[in-house]
Amino acid sequence: GAEAGSSSPSFFMATISQMVTEIIGPKEAGLKKPTIPEGKTRHLCDVYRSLSPEDKATFLRVISQQFGTDHDEVLKAAEGLPQAKEKSEGALLKAEERLQAALVPRYHDLFVQIGRLEGGVKYLVDMRADTLDLLTTVKDSSVSAELRSFSSCLREMLSHWFSAGLLHLQRITWESSCDILQKISEYEAVHPMRNWTDLKRRVGPNRRCFIFTHSTMPREPVVVLHTALTNQISDNIQTIVATALPDEEDADDINTAIFYSITSTQKGLQGVELGNYLIKRVVRELQAEFPKMTQFSSLSPIPGFRDWLVGEINKVLSSTESSSSDDSGVDGPTSTPPALLTSAELEKVAEIAGKEDALPLVTLKKLLQTNQWMGAESMVEMLRDPLMRLCARYLYLEKRRGYAVNPVANFHLRNGAVLWRLNWQADTNPRGISQSCGIMVNYRYFLGDTMRNSQRYMEEQHIEASQQVIDLAQAAGGVDAGGVDTPAGKSNL
Amino acid sequence: GAEAGSSSPSFFMATISQMVTEIIGPKEAGLKKPTIPEGKTRHLCDVYRSLSPEDKATFLRVISQQFGTDHDEVLKAAEGLPQAKEKSEGALLKAEERLQAALVPRYHDLFVQIGRLEGGVKYLVDMRADTLDLLTTVKDSSVSAELRSFSSCLREMLSHWFSAGLLHLQRITWESSCDILQKISEYEAVHPMRNWTDLKRRVGPNRRCFIFTHSTMPREPVVVLHTALTNQISDNIQTIVATALPDEEDADDINTAIFYSITSTQKGLQGVELGNYLIKRVVRELQAEFPKMTQFSSLSPIPGFRDWLVGEINKVLSSTESSSSDDSGVDGPTSTPPALLTSAELEKVAEIAGKEDALPLVTLKKLLQTNQWMGAESMVEMLRDPLMRLCARYLYLEKRRGYAVNPVANFHLRNGAVLWRLNWQADTNPRGISQSCGIMVNYRYFLGDTMRNSQRYMEEQHIEASQQVIDLAQAAGGVDAGGVDTPAGKSNL
Amino acid sequence: GAEAGSSSPSFFMATISQMVTEIIGPKEAGLKKPTIPEGKTRHLCDVYRSLSPEDKATFLRVISQQFGTDHDEVLKAAEGLPQAKEKSEGALLKAEERLQAALVPRYHDLFVQIGRLEGGVKYLVDMRADTLDLLTTVKDSSVSAELRSFSSCLREMLSHWFSAGLLHLQRITWESSCDILQKISEYEAVHPMRNWTDLKRRVGPNRRCFIFTHSTMPREPVVVLHTALTNQISDNIQTIVATALPDEEDADDINTAIFYSITSTQKGLQGVELGNYLIKRVVRELQAEFPKMTQFSSLSPIPGFRDWLVGEINKVLSSTESSSSDDSGVDGPTSTPPALLTSAELEKVAEIAGKEDALPLVTLKKLLQTNQWMGAESMVEMLRDPLMRLCARYLYLEKRRGYAVNPVANFHLRNGAVLWRLNWQADTNPRGISQSCGIMVNYRYFLGDTMRNSQRYMEEQHIEASQQVIDLAQAAGGVDAGGVDTPAGKSNL
Amino acid sequence: GAEAGSSSPSFFMATISQMVTEIIGPKEAGLKKPTIPEGKTRHLCDVYRSLSPEDKATFLRVISQQFGTDHDEVLKAAEGLPQAKEKSEGALLKAEERLQAALVPRYHDLFVQIGRLEGGVKYLVDMRADTLDLLTTVKDSSVSAELRSFSSCLREMLSHWFSAGLLHLQRITWESSCDILQKISEYEAVHPMRNWTDLKRRVGPNRRCFIFTHSTMPREPVVVLHTALTNQISDNIQTIVATALPDEEDADDINTAIFYSITSTQKGLQGVELGNYLIKRVVRELQAEFPKMTQFSSLSPIPGFRDWLVGEINKVLSSTESSSSDDSGVDGPTSTPPALLTSAELEKVAEIAGKEDALPLVTLKKLLQTNQWMGAESMVEMLRDPLMRLCARYLYLEKRRGYAVNPVANFHLRNGAVLWRLNWQADTNPRGISQSCGIMVNYRYFLGDTMRNSQRYMEEQHIEASQQVIDLAQAAGGVDAGGVDTPAGKSNL
Incomplete structure (x- = not known):
């Protein structure tokens, strides 16, 4: 391992390239595959495991770049399609098959060989983890496109092996x-x-x-x-x-x-x-x-709710600053972001916090960020309604590409669960307070309905929710602005 | 099951079609997949298992035809490739990805769903066996092309699940x-x-x-x-x-x-x-x-040797007939098939068999087909040399698409074994006599050489053989005609 | 092994004696036991296993004789009891303990050592089987008394190891x-x-x-x-x-x-x-x-019923002979054994068998011994009543030392089962016919009653039986003579 | 359970007595045993488990007293022995058998019944632990004699079940x-x-x-x-x-x-x-x-060494006191206990401890009892020789009933190990210091010698020791007095 990485970069890259070539054979497609002895493949894995993170990155870049799909081959195969179609069904199917073969990147064969080793599947799982890590740091868009293809080819293989x-x-x-x-x-x-x-x-x-x-x-x-x-x-x-x-x-x-x-x-x-x-x-x-x-x-955590809320406060604050004359975060013109707390609520916050001179929203933001609001019983009581309301809005109305922005919500809704009940002071550990102001949520599984729920969520982006959640979300300021379709949510009482 | 198959064919086909659609969703691609409850998939499998062979055939034809690749989609995706290539590497990779997705037949999803069931993989294995059986009877070339695609998509999935x-x-x-x-x-x-x-x-x-x-x-x-x-x-x-x-x-x-x-x-x-x-x-x-x-x-059987030999005899006989004037099967002009036995050998056969008036080759053929040659010790002794010789020719020189025509030989050679030794009277069971005149063969594995042997066989169609085999094959009449490259075969003495 | 047995008997016996002594130590009691290495014990077992049956017999005789209880030691210990009793409770208990120790034969230690070996328990089981076999052939009463003690000490140990x-x-x-x-x-x-x-x-x-x-x-x-x-x-x-x-x-x-x-x-x-x-x-x-x-x-077999019945017939026949003038086996004076079949039944037997000149009982005996009675449907029908009746008598009334003479009956009755139902033509295999004229019996377990039944059987020799069985036994000739206590048997209807 | 113990003592004792009688049957010996349903036995165990420690003690006393050996039966059986002996070998064996049966206490049957239950063996193990605990508190010698018999009968059964x-x-x-x-x-x-x-x-x-x-x-x-x-x-x-x-x-x-x-x-x-x-x-x-x-x-601890040493110091001190004029613990007249440290050593102790006015032995005793000697490096160094010497004396020479007084030593010597090496500062945990002044010992197993060693130890009370140990023990003051047989101990170099 050490010797593989210690020499000049170009030599190292050439070495990797050659080791892989010995395993998956030369570039020309179409040859039947001979039997590969495990020794070489195992050696490649051992080398990889012994590399430094930097050398691993090089390794992954070399393979994803040099052993990807042969684009010219693909283009050539694609060009032949129309002609094959005119010839016959059989010819078309054959042409498609050829095209499909051309689209398979060469590292696919490498994955197959590694997967056959004892411990090989675990190795591929770990290598994909490395790839995902690497992707977060790579700047070059072409490199990252290749790494993404690499990772996605790997994911496909792994899904087969990890099917239920x-x-x-x-x-x-x-x-x-x-x-x-x-x-x-x-x-x-x-x-x-x-x-x-x-x-x-x-x-x-x-x-x-x-x-x-x-x-x-x-x-x-x-x-x-x-x-x-x-x-x-x-x-x-x-x-x-x-x-x-x-x-x-x-x-x-x-x-x-x-x-x-x-x-x-x-x-x-x-x-x-x-x-x-x-x-x-x-x-x-x-x-x-x-x-x-x-x-x-x-009984699920709501990671990201507090951060989202602070972000929303920031939006209101900056919109307030820009629209200058307004001194509360409430009821601005339609271009301003939706209100978060009512004026009365904000005043109450300032009052309890004893910082009546500061902007109430700024005070609130600070209290939330420091978890200090949990210190005073009256503050906790006071914030119950607005936080529950805003949390319902976060889970029920905030979307990304049409789906729930909260990843835990997205997971359970995809599974066909119902957004069932928000629970106040459900997790009073510091961690729970920091994540979601102590709120937790139940996603409930009605076994007879999960398929329908899952389908409506995946196909229509419909979130099945209980009346509690819908009511809370409606009560949130954003409701008026965003518009809630009012499904006949199941009552949880 | 009964009710599914008893009604009119078109209704039955529509039913299948609808059941599958409910599982894998409508035709439009690109939608994220909702969670499918196992019940429907399981039901489809149960229905299939209960069908008569004819209805199973219909089932397979319907699915392979209606849920295959969307050719228009593929063509459209293929057309976009050149443009994407000019744009950027990233765009090309994306376009290829789209193309690859389009090439996946819709029944692929069905296989995935079934594979997740308890017993689902076994179900798919059995369904592929049915498909392979069906393929041997289907006449319509378009139907059989679709079934082949279906079978080959299934094989791909199964190879993932049955990887070592x-x-x-x-x-x-x-x-x-x-x-x-x-x-x-x-x-x-x-x-x-x-x-x-x-x-x-x-x-x-x-x-x-x-x-x-x-x-x-x-x-x-x-x-x-x-x-x-x-x-x-x-x-x-x-x-x-x-x-x-x-x-x-x-x-x-x-x-x-x-x-x-x-x-x-x-x-x-x-x-x-x-x-x-x-x-x-x-x-x-x-x-x-x-x-x-x-x-x-x-220590391997040689299925097909006797049948091949009888076929060769027939070829000589018919060529002899057509070339009329010749009255033995030996040494005809170059257009005639290679000789099998020497004149002396043939005479000896006729002599021992006591049928000196008949054509010796016809006598031999009959003896081989009835296993009667095994009855007389002198005949067994007499035939040892020619049969061993011809068997070496069969295993070493007879090819299909460049590879050994004998499937057992092809299996071991692909694995990197050496065609090591023919063994006379190695299987004297009636079964062994009928298959290969009692001859068996050793394919020997030299562990250090299997990769090289496998590679040379797969890439150059080179068969690694021992000197015994090469000598025997050379002694066979066909050797002169076909030309043997004389590898430095390992000696088995 | 071979060498151990080949030499002179006395040398062989001395060898055994010495090997055992090395394992269990010298005769003097009371010493604390050192740790014995397994090697010697294992060797003794190996030697035994390799012996011929005759040498095994010698081996068992030597050990049972030379390594039994030290009678003098026992007598001495027994003599001390009265004095100890007068002294104190503690002294008495100690004296009893000493007595108990003296009563333990020396081979007990050998069993303990062997039991610790891997495979040792199985060895002891097999050695006891050999001892039981040997006991059936030994004539000398002193030898057989020692072997019985040996076997019974072994049985005690095995019962501990094979407790439920x-x-x-x-x-x-x-x-x-x-x-x-x-x-x-x-x-x-x-x-x-x-x-x-x-x-x-x-x-x-x-x-x-x-x-x-x-x-x-x-x-x-x-x-x-x-x-x-x-x-x-x-x-x-x-x-x-x-x-x-x-x-x-x-x-x-x-x-x-x-x-x-x-x-x-x-x-x-x-x-x-x-x-x-x-x-x-x-x-x-x-x-x-x-x-x-x-x-x-x-659903149990009734081994021994046919043999018992033939024996009863013989008794009647010889009593008849001795009382000469009587020509049927029925209703002799009180000194004759109880009648088995009625005169009418016997005549019918003779008639169906077509051997009206012979003594009907002799005819019947022959028919039973050869299983020929099963050949004629009419004979089978005719014999149903008498055989069922006599079988009930055999199972319900025939005793040895107060308990049922039939071993299967004894086993189930001891377990607390009820003698429930005789079944005609229940086992028509030759084996079943020979054993019990095809009759089988149900011993039924009423889970709530097994303890009481078992107690009454073990302590009062009472057999709990159904009305069917009691009625049949009563109908048997012997019933009048032997007297049946009529328990309120459970009805099986 | 509660109800069983809450009533009057005599009623409680009668209840126990009756429950046991129901399980093991009435007093008369010789009856064959019926099958006992597990229910009653299980109930008795449950009752026992639920009792308070005091009630458990009563329970054990009742059983050990009322269901022990029938002494009259034993005496009667013992009296018959001489007569049987004169009659025949067989009669004697029978009489001994009867005697042996009479010696078996009635609770033996109870143990057998309990042992058959699921969890029964564990119950008996626990009940024996209770008995051993109880024995340490019982004063009445008759009660404790009965409990000892009870415990020892139980131990016998358990040894069978826990044989290797x-x-x-x-x-x-x-x-x-x-x-x-x-x-x-x-x-x-x-x-x-x-x-x-x-x-x-x-x-x-x-x-x-x-x-x-x-x-x-x-x-x-x-x-x-x-x-x-x-x-x-x-x-x-x-x-x-x-x-x-x-x-x-x-x-x-x-x-x-x-x-x-x-x-x-x-x-x-x-x-x-x-x-x-x-x-x-x-x-x-x-x-x-x-x-x-x-x-x-x-590598074994030496529990008790420090306590023994303190005891020896006390002996010297009191003997010193009584012999008054002597002011060191060294070299008293022959009636005084053996010296422990030399005068020089004792002076050194006093000097290092800085308590030169006190009696050095008193100082040493205090230092040992408080573990304070470990605090000063010079003291530790100084005490090395005397403590090692005395420890060797403790392990090698101190005996109880002829065997090593130290239980760990006794265990390993019985197994055939050699008293191999004392190790200074081998366990410097407070626990190790308190037990044995930090000294530990190796008992070494020479596999070929363990049987001989074990035999010599058990039969001759000979302790096989290395030269190091023998030399140390000899160097100890007591050596001269006690006399060491100098075995040719193996040298540990």
Whole structure:
């Protein structure tokens, strides 16, 4: 490894190029493939693993550039299409096949060879993670276009290998292997575990922890889903992760499953659908174990809400500055951004904060950014309505390319869940306050409706929401401006 | 199922079409895919399984025809390429991506959905087997072109799922599960087992039976490899399959592994490389278990040799007839097919057979076709030289599209084996006599050379053979006509 | 091994004696035991295994004689008791302890040492089987007394090791290991299996085959219990073992478990209660799997009935002869044995058999001994009543030391079952005809009553029987003579 | 449970008595045993488990008293012996059998019944632990004699069930189950683990942790043995338990196994030999894994050395006091205890401690009791020789009933190990200082000699020791007095 990277860049690049060529054969297409001994492919992987990050970057650039699709070949194959079409159906199909073959980049063969090695699939997952990392730093648009093609070819292969039928569902308990439990503890990012007692609780009575593993990556949880078994839809995360559990489960007292944490552990599998399938499988498992289980819901964080809100405040502030004469953020002319808090609310904020001389919105912004608003009970009480309202607006109305801007919302809505209920003071950990002012949300799964919901969301960008959420969003200032279609949302009372 | 197939053909076809549409969505491309509940996909599979062969054929024709690639879309995407190329690298890559997407037939999505079901992969394997069967009967060239595309798209998907990293190697012994042992017994086509004693012997001492299984098809051997552990390269199959075995292995007496039967059990995986990988894995296992093992070889049947020989005799006979004046099959003008036996040999045949009035070649043909030549020791002795010679010619010189015409030879040569040794009277079962006049062949694996051999075979159509084989082939009449390049074949003495 | 046995008997005996002494130490009791390396003990076992049957017999005689209890030591210890009693409770307990220690034969230590070896427990089981075999041939009463002590000490140790908590219940199906299934097939003595299809059926749908294994004898079924799942108490064995089974079970149609074969495979475990525990465990398993299961019953053979009957006929015949003037076997004076068939019945037998000149009882005896009575339908019909009647007498009234003379009856009655129903023509295999004239019997387990039944049987020799059985036994000639206590038997209608 | 204990004592005792009687039947011996349903036995166990410690004590007293051996029966049986002896060998054997049966206490049957229950063996282990606890508090000699018989009958049964062949060896790694690893962590008393990192290290590279489990107590380590793999006989425990370990093992650098902690986890199995067998099995495992392993040794604590030393100091002090005129602890008349330190040494102690006015021995005692001597380097250096010397005397010369007084020494010597090497400053944890002034000892296992060593130790009370130990013991003051037999101890260079 060391020797591969220590010499001059051009020599290094030539070396990579030659190693790959030896594995995937020369450029001319159409030759039948001989059997490649694993040794060379394995050596290439070993070299890559031993490289410095910079050399890895070079490696990826060389391969994505030199072993991509042969554009001339593609053009030539594409030109032949019309003629083939006139000839016959058979000729057209053949021409299309040739075109398809030409479109396959040469590194595709490399991926196939690597995938056959023991540990090869994991290697490709890691290499894709490196590629995604590299993409965030690359400036040159041509390089980044090639890397994106490379990454996307890799993602396609990985989706085949990680399709649901090849993933193994495994329930994790305190009797599971220590190394796997340790990984589950380390991977948990949503509600981190502080110690082994925490961990023991999350795999203990009234909890179900399921993972997907893959036969090519033994002892490695690919996706982790934590579920709490309750008798109502939970509105607070601390009751789930910070409460002492009973010694035994009372199956009679269980009718609800709360998905309170789902983690995809492999960055390199970004864009490969896994969490969705894990939820579905777990629902089936739970239904089999608890025939009386009737309610399925997430209790989800709302990452980005506080940052979005601060951004909105900034917009109002700068629009206010520019429109000068106005001294509150409320009810500007139509060109100004939608109001966030009512004048009364803003005054109240200033009053409680004791900073009546400053601009109330500036005060509010500072309070939110420092989490200081949580210090005074009266402030917390006061902000409840506006924050809940604005959070509903954020989740229900804020979109990107037509879909929910919040990634967690987007995940569950795509799965066919209903935007069910906002919960105030649901996560009072500093982390929860910073992310979403302590608000959490339930995405509820009505098993009979998920397909329809998913279809309407994906095809019509329709978000199925409860009356609570719709009412809150409507109450938000933006409602008047943005216009809400009022679906006959299910009531959650 | 019944109701689906009983109504009018056009209604049935419309029904299929609609069921598939509900699963893979409408024709317009580009839409993001919603989550499809498994129920509909599962139902489609159930319907298919319950159909009569005729209705299955209709089903396959409908899908391959109606849900294939959208040719107009492809043409449109192809037309945009030159323009994109002029614009920028990025634009070209995007255009190629669009083209690639257009080339994906719509049934690809259906395969993906089915593959996710429990048992879905096995379903697809079986559906491909049906398609391959159907293809042998379809006359209409347009229909068969579509079915071929369908089958080949399916093969591509299956190759991903059955790539070597996802297959599990398992050694089978008498302590393995009865149901799996029973399947291994039933699948064995090369050297059939008559009873459980036969089976017990094939998984007992001095034998190794390995299988590949796949996690989506539990308890189903996908490929089976039978190996005998010996101290020399076996020249006879009965000593392997019909001999009482010792109670215990003597590891000190083992230095050779003879692959004497390899079976791919799933017709639907035709064209998906599996046997090659199983041999490689088994070699690794055996090397780990027996560090002193130095020789690896097959002992293989030669299906088709007798039939080919009869065909050659027929050619000579008809050419003789047409050239009238000649009364033996030997040494005609260059336009006649190459001679098979010398005049002396032919006379001897007639003499021993006691039919001196008939044409000797006709006598020989009859003897071969009825296996009667095996009855007389003198005839067996007499035919040894010519049959061995002709068999070498068949294996070494007879080609199709440049590669060995014999499929078993093609398999091992592609893997990088050497055409090592022809063995006379190696399989004296009626089956072996009928197939190859009792001759069997060793394809030997020199582990250090397999890559080079495979490459030369695949790229240059070069067959690496031992001196015995080359000498025999040269001695065959065809040698003079066809010209043998004389490689420095390894000697097997 | 060979050398150990080839030399002179006395030298051989001295050798054994010395080997054992080295393992269990010198005669003086009371020393603390040093750690014995396994090597010597293992060697002794190896020597034993390699001996001829004669030398094994010598071996067992030497050990049972030379390493038994030290009688003088025992006497001495026994003599001290009264004095100790007068002294104090503590002194008495100590004295008893010393006595108990003295009573332990020295070979007990040998068993302990052997039991610790890998395979040692199996060795002891086999050695006990040898001892039991030997006991059937030994004439010398002193030798046989010592061997009995030896065997009984061994049995005690084995009962500890084979107590129910150390046995593992395992269900055997067609997916179980071939070697275990093969053993199950070979061990089946009650209803032998002819081939693997038979075997597959006995572990297939509507059947449950359970075994006990022991951790010291891996892959060895210690007891085997075959159960049929039905919807009524079976009255015929062929419907169980010779009927094609459905592809799947219909749990709704199952409410009865029929234990139709139970086999203890290790002769050396004779007298160690195992079958009883297996039945209990299987009942628990079945109740868990089929909550609606309400009926548990055996369908059992009646080994010995035909032989007993022939013996009874002989008695009548010889008593008849001696009382000379009487020419039928019926109604002799009180000193004659009880009548078996009525005069009318006997005449009918003679008539159907067409041998009216011979003594009817002699004719009957011959018919029974040759199974010829099964040939004529009329004879079968005619004999139904008397044979059923006599069979009830045999099972219900014939005793040895107060308990049922039939060993199968004794086994089930001890377990607390009810003598439930005799079934005519229940086993028409030659074997069944020879054993019990084709009659089989159900011993039924009423789970709530087994303890009481078992207690009354063990303590009062009371057999709980159904009205059918009681009525039949009463109808038998012997009933009047022997007197039946008429328990309020459960009706089986 | 509650109700059983809440009523009057005599009623409670009667209840227990009756429950037991129902299980084991009435007093009269000789009856065959009926089948007992598990329900009653299970109930008795449940009742016991729910009792308060006081009620448990009553329970145990009632059973040990009322269901012990029938002394009159024993006496009667014993009286018959002489007569039987005169009659015949067979009669004598029978009489002895009857005597043996009479000696079996009635609670033996109860143990058998309980042992058959699921969890029954564990229950008996726990009940024996309770009995042993109770024995330490009982004053009445008759009660304690009965409890000792009870406990010893129980121990006998447990030894059968926990004989080596029934224990399963299991290697524990970081991939083992969390619950078992947690137990291993909690059970470790010799060198406690502070956290999971500690634990991970003890099952990681260069370590082997093996346990025995028993099939009746799943997931429960019965004995735990921790071994370090090194290249020399370790002289310090911190290098084993507190050092960062390498990522991978280097098998070439391993030739020594150090047993540094062995724990029997079940108090109720006291007196049942287990640790010995675990060491033997682990030696076999390690030899199989590391064929080059040549050295096996413990690194053992010396619990009790400091306390013994303080006791010896006290003896000297009081003898000094009584002999008044003497002002040092050295060289008293022959009636005084042996000297511990030389005068020079004692002066040095006083000097370093700066307490020259006090009696040096008193100063030393205080220093030892407070561990303060460890504070001054010069004191540590000064005390090295005398403490090592005295420790050798403690281990090598101090006996109880002829065997080593130190229990750890007794364990390893009984196993046949050699008292190999004392290590200064080998355990500098407060715990190690308090126990044994930081000294640890290696008991070395020469595999070929363990049997001889064990025999000589058990039979002749001979301790095999190295020259280092012998020299040290000889140097100790007591050597002259006590006399050392100077075995040709192996030199440890």
